[in-house]
Amino acid sequence: MLKIWSMKAKEQAAANANGTKKKKVTAAQLRVQKDLEELEASRTWRTEFPDPNDILNFTLTIDPDEGMYKGGRFHFSFAINQNFPHDPPKVKCTQKIYHPNIDLEGNVCLNILREDWKPVLNLNAVIVGLQFLFLEPNASDPLNKDAAEDLRSNREGFKRNVRTAMGGGSVRGETLEEGAAPACAAESIGKGARGAATKKLRLAADPVVAQVGPATVTDSQ
DSSP: OHHHHHHHHHHHHHHHHHTOOOOOOOHHHHHHHHHHHHOOOOSSEEEEOSSTTOTTEEEEEEOOOSSTTTTBOEEEEEEOOTTTTTSOOEEEESSOOOBTTBOTTOBBOOGGGTTTOOTTOOHHHHHHHHHHHHHSOOOSSOSSHHHHHHHHHOHHHHHHHHHHHHTTOEETTEEOOOOBOOHHHHHTSOHHHHHHHHHHHHHHHGGGHHHHSOOOOOOOO
């Protein structure tokens, strides 16, 4: 995918030099390409592009390898407008999941997607923030108040609810969408890789912890 966009950028430069007209590669597309090229490979997340000609709309899948959501598989849509990086990407969870910082409509409570977004931030910061939500769900200023109350009042009960929800069960009268990853995918990550990934995630998240905290959001559609 990135090779395709690199080729398109080169073709655009060549076309400009020759005075021929081709569909322009925008500044937003070039910035997204740069951000994606700088991402380091990980076994706990991956991106997919439904339309190979559209680099501004893609999906992110997160497979937490530890914490209460370990063994889950969670999908997010990214929609990036032509004003990126001045505007943040619009990110929604495409499943109905049980999480204090993600409501049942898929809205995500992440400050760097709202008031704390800055053009110097990149897609890696957003991915790290989303991973951190599954590592350390925050009940202090939630979107899903019922889930937050469960986390505050009965942590073990909250963990049981997470497992029920990930299996596609019902929690507090809401039927959740199955979010469990295939067993083979979870088992394929060795202990060493898990430890290294966790250390890296914590270190990466540390500088932006204040920005990754909960925030009141509205529907991002």
